[in-house]
Amino acid sequence: MVKVGIMGLTGCSGCQCEILNCEDAIGKLLGKVEFVYFPLAQDVNEFSDFDILFVEGSVSTNLDREKLIKGRERAKILVAVGTCACYGGVQSQRNDEASLEEMLRTVYGNVKLDVEVFKPVPLRDVVEVDYELPGCPLDKRQFVYTVASLLNGVEPFFPKIPVCHECKLSETDCLLLKGVPCQGPVSFSGCGAPCTSAGVGCQGCRGNCDFPNFDELLSIYREIGLPFDDSVRFLKVFRGKTISGLKVRFSDEKGA
Amino acid sequence: MKRELNVNHLSRVEGHGAVDIVFENERLKEIRLRFTEGPRFFEFITRERLYSEIPKIVSRICGICYVSHRLASAFAIEDAFGVKVSREVELLRRLLVVGEYLESHALHLYFLALPDYMGYPGAIQMAKDYPNIVKRGFRIKELGNRIMKLIGGKTVHGENILAGGFASFPNREALESVGNELRSIIPELEATLSLFDSLDYPEFTSKVSVAVSVDSKDVTEFSDAVSTSDGVRFTRKEYELFIKEETVPYTTAKVSKLEGEPFLIGPLSRVNLHLKELHPAVKKELALLKTNFPSKNSFHSNVARAVELLNVAYRGVEIVEELLNCEPASSEISVEPRAGTGYGVKEAPRGTLYHRYTFSEDGHCTGANIITPTAQLQAAIESDLRNLTETYSSVSDKELKKLAEMLIRAYDP
Numbered sequence: 001m002v003k004v005g006i007m008g009l010t011g012c013s014g015c016q017c018e019i020l021n022c023e024d025a026i027g028k029l030l031g032k033v034e035f036v037y038f039p040l041a042q043d044v045n046e047f048s049d050f051d052i053l054f055v056e057g058s059v060s061t062n063l064d065r066e067k068l069i070k071g072r073e074r075a076k077i078l079v080a081v082g083t084c085a086c087y088g089g090v091q092s093q094r095n096d097e098a099s100l101e102e103m104l105r106t107v108y109g110n111v112k113l114d115v116e117v118f119k120p121v122p123l124r125d126v127v128e129v130d131y132e133l134p135g136c137p138l139d140k141r142q143f144v145y146t147v148a149s150l151l152n153g154v155e156p157f158f159p160k161i162p163v164c165h166e167c168k169l170s171e172t173d174c175l176l177l178k179g180v181p182c183q184g185p186v187s188f189s190g191c192g193a194p195c196t197s198a199g200v201g202c203q204g205c206r207g208n209c210d211f212p213n214f215d216e217l218l219s220i221y222r223e224i225g226l227p228f229d230d231s232v233r234f235l236k237v238f239r240g241k242t243i244s245g246l247k248v249r250f251s252d253e254k255g256a
Numbered sequence: 257m258k259r260e261l262n263v264n265h266l267s268r269v270e271g272h273g274a275v276d277i278v279f280e281n282e283r284l285k286e287i288r289l290r291f292t293e294g295p296r297f298f299e300f301i302t303r304e305r306l307y308s309e310i311p312k313i314v315s316r317i318c319g320i321c322y323v324s325h326r327l328a329s330a331f332a333i334e335d336a337f338g339v340k341v342s343r344e345v346e347l348l349r350r351l352l353v354v355g356e357y358l359e360s361h362a363l364h365l366y367f368l369a370l371p372d373y374m375g376y377p378g379a380i381q382m383a384k385d386y387p388n389i390v391k392r393g394f395r396i397k398e399l400g401n402r403i404m405k406l407i408g409g410k411t412v413h414g415e416n417i418l419a420g421g422f423a424s425f426p427n428r429e430a431l432e433s434v435g436n437e438l439r440s441i442i443p444e445l446e447a448t449l450s451l452f453d454s455l456d457y458p459e460f461t462s463k464v465s466v467a468v469s470v471d472s473k474d475v476t477e478f479s480d481a482v483s484t485s486d487g488v489r490f491t492r493k494e495y496e497l498f499i500k501e502e503t504v505p506y507t508t509a510k511v512s513k514l515e516g517e518p519f520l521i522g523p524l525s526r527v528n529l530h531l532k533e534l535h536p537a538v539k540k541e542l543a544l545l546k547t548n549f550p551s552k553n554s555f556h557s558n559v560a561r562a563v564e565l566l567n568v569a570y571r572g573v574e575i576v577e578e579l580l581n582c583e584p585a586s587s588e589i590s591v592e593p594r595a596g597t598g599y600g601v602k603e604a605p606r607g608t609l610y611h612r613y614t615f616s617e618d619g620h621c622t623g624a625n626i627i628t629p630t631a632q633l634q635a636a637i638e639s640d641l642r643n644l645t646e647t648y649s650s651v652s653d654k655e656l657k658k659l660a661e662m663l664i665r666a667y668d669p
Contacts, residue, residue: 010294013270014319014412020367021401021411023394026380035380041367042378043267043661060294063272090316091296098300106300108510111503117295137319137412180423198409198416199423199587203312205413230306237309 002151005037005050007071009057009064010120011089014137015082016040016056025144032151050075052150054143058084058091059126062116072127077150079131080123081143086134087207088240092120093233096241122240131156136205136238139191158190160210163202166193175201179224181234186212205238214243257281261653263661268368268378269669270320271630275660277645287641289634289664291509299624307333307419307593307619314611314626315413320363323356323404324604325626326417328611331478333419335492336598336615337591344585345421347575348407350476351434352417354572355403357475358396358441359411360605361523361561364668365452366393369558372662373455389451392444396565399441403572406430420589428580435576438569445569446541449562453545457555458659463643464518464636467525468499468608473533475526475564475603476571482601482608484514485529492599495610501627509631518635521607522667523560524551535570538563554640557666593619604629606668630669637667 008016020026020041037045037053053075059065072078080086088095094103100119123129133142142158149156163184167174175182175196182201184193188209195202214235221231236243261277272293278286302313310333311326318325327349334341341349366389367379376382383390401411406426408414416422426434466486472479482498483489490498501510513519527534528550534542542549547559595617602609607629614623644663648656 008272010296012316012319012322014316014322017319017363018412020363021397023398027383030380030383038378038380039265039267040270041268041380042371044377045265045267058294060296061292063292064294089296090313091298091301093313094297094301094303097304103297103300104295106303107295107297108503111505113295113508114290114505115292115294115508120294120296136316194405194410195415198414200409200415200418203415233305234309237305237313 001034002032002051003036003049004033005053005071005075006035006040007037007053007055007067008040009055009068009085010060010091011057011082011084013040013056018137018140019054019081019143022140022144025147029147033147048074052077052079052147054079054081055085055123056081058089058120058122060091060117060120065126068123068126077130078123078127079133079146080129081133081138083134083136083205083207083238084120085123086132087238087242088120088122089136090237092240093236093238095119134188134206135191142190160208161189162209163187163189163191163193163196165189166191167196170197172197175199176220176224181221181224181226181231183217183235186214186217186235203238204235207239208242258285261657263657266661266664268371269665270318271669273664273669275641275664277641277656277660284642284645287638287645288506289638289641291507291630291634291669293508295508298626302613302621302624305621307337307591307613307615307621310613310621311418312415315417317626317628319412320360321356321604321606321609322413323352323408323417324602324609325611327353328600328602328609329613330417330419331600331602332598332611332613333591334598335600336596336613337594339420339591341421342585344425344579344582347579347582348422348425349478351572351575351579352404352407353476354438354568354575355400355407357564357568357605358400359404360400361565362393362396362400364605365448365558365561366390366397368668369665372665392447396441396444396448399437402437403434406434418589420591422587423589425587431576431579435573435580438572438576442566442569445562445566449541449545449559449566452559452562453547455558457553457558458662459553460555460644460647460663461552462520462554462640464520464639466514466517466519467529468514468519468521469526469529470601470603470608472603473530474567474571476568476575478602480601483529484519485525492601492610495599495601495627496612496625499610499627499632501631507634509628509634511634512627512632513635518639519632520636521629521632522557523564523605524554524557525607526603527560527563534563535567537570538567541566554663555666557668593617606630607632633667633669637664637669
């Protein structure tokens with residue numbers, strides 16, 4: 001039996017719920033894998049050796065860090081699931097705009113918490129990560145594909161092409177041409193573009209595609225009337241520090 | 257002599273929690289329920305963001321009740337900017353809530369709670385002996401997911417749920433099929449109710465006396481006001497005057513009290529408070545149960561969840577019919593920002609949720625406050641745990657730990 005663990009750090013558990021939504025796949029997996037660690041779903045959890053360990057959430061406290069380091073030591077393959085684990089998640093979008101003290105003061109006032117808190121960071125800032133499945137939440141088909149590939153000794157492969165490619169495949173009209181702010185041209189596909197087909201612009205929850213051209217996209221946003229600072233903030237929500245390729249600065253010099 | 261019972265990692269709950277039960281000279285000294293989830297600074301990261309970004313950001317507070325966070329923030333934004341949504345938007349939001357409850361309650365009942373009562377570590381292990389019961393859980397959850405995907409665009413964190421409405425509406429055929437599926441799931445929900453009614457719940461009487469819920473007949477209707485079992489009614493603008501939050505060092509969730517006392521929210525409070533307003537078909541089922549409502553036994557929250565499941569399915573059928581008779585409206589969203597503060601309340605599956613935002617003239621958020629159900633429940637759960645430890649003073653430490661875990665799970669924090 002292949003030993004699989006599913007671990008949650010600081011996040012919303014949405015990715016673990018999405019994994020639980022893979023009903024058929026879980027049923028088929030049960031003959032081949034054993035969930036030795038999955039605290040969201042079971043109360044007998046063994047922190048032993050893992051063949052594959054999936055980790056959701058960002059690293060935000062000393063407890064997160066200790067758990068992750070211990071998990072890495074015991075895992076043959078470690079897979080980051082979801083945007084928090086891959087890029088830091090929404091909670092890290094203002095890491096570069098303020099100090100930790102300011103963030104804590106805004107939420108907790110002057111009370112000092114027992115737990116040691118730091119700015120939320122992705123797994124790869126703390127340990128070595130073998131595969132990343134971004135998305136907020138991750139796409140369950142990609143989860144199933146990854147598990148199936150790893151069980152069969154095949155290297156999973158995720159082409160970093162833009163979401164625009166998926167809109168072409170699903171024959172979804174281009175939203176940017178209609179004046180709707182969309183991050184499709186700079187975002188990593190693999191989700192099947194459900195947001196654009198519902199008429200909402202891509203929010204970039206899966207992070208960057210290869211060679212994202214932010215400057216060009218910002219000039220399109222300017223044309224459709226989205227103010228520059230708001231455009232940059234819009235792009236930052238899910239990208240964390242991975243947006244650092246951007247050559248531009250906030251007009252009020254707060255840094256992008 | 258000091259002795260401590262600790263559950264360091266609560267399993268089968270969303271999020272991360274721990275409990276310490278401290279005895280001194282064999283007498284209960286202290287109970288600490290600690291949420292060790294790292295802080296995510298939502299009241300900070302929403303600042304300086306444009307109003308249109310807010311529902312998307314706060315959606316990420318919870319992957320199970322994201323619909324509630326999105327709607328509560330949408331209500332607050334619409335309140336701040338004086339936006340009135342169309343009848344069709346209102347109905348679609350109500351149908352979305354039907355999906356949310358089917359998913360969240362089925363997940364809780366079948367996957368988080370039931371293994372305790374059936375003697376299994378989890379649903380995956382339970383599936384070997386009870387495949388059809390686990391399948392039923394999956395089927396209900398799946399329908400909830402399908403409704404959320406249809407209206408919101410995705411099963412989790414659907415981006416089509418916006419301030420002012422939706423960027424697109426589902427078509428007639430899709431709505432008709434949701435109506436049919438809701439009708440066909442009703443026997444499964446009746447079976448769920450009789451299953452959860454038949455379980456052996458520990459004897460227990462909560463000492464927390466006040467129950468709170470949004471002032472509407474059930475979770476599929478929205479309101480600007482909140483009511484309590486004491487007969488007090490307050491508006492969403494008054495929420496923070498009644499529900500006071502404080503920060504304590506041992507937990508990253510804040511602790512809320514109503515007039516200095518713990519209070520109850522969630523499925524059991526809602527069913528107790530709005531018993532007379534349940535759907536007539538649900539009332540009929542209720543008369544056949546061995547569980548009596550109103551109930552003060554916190555473990556009966558599980559039966560209350562099953563009652564709500566059946567109730568939302570019946571309401572869902574009505575909502576779909578009303579939607580099909582609606583004049584088709586345009587899905588165009590018109591929200592014009594202006595300076596001001598807005599408030600939103602919503603019954604999330606685990607209890608009342610409150611959002612407040614202040615905006616500048618051009619629609620940037622300058623301040624936010626979010627009071628989650630888990631934070632509001634912390635004081636009530638601690639009170640119940642103290643009560644449980646006293647009620648079950650003669651059981652072994654192992655049994656007491658198990659009971660404490662089951663009690664906490666019943667609140668679905």
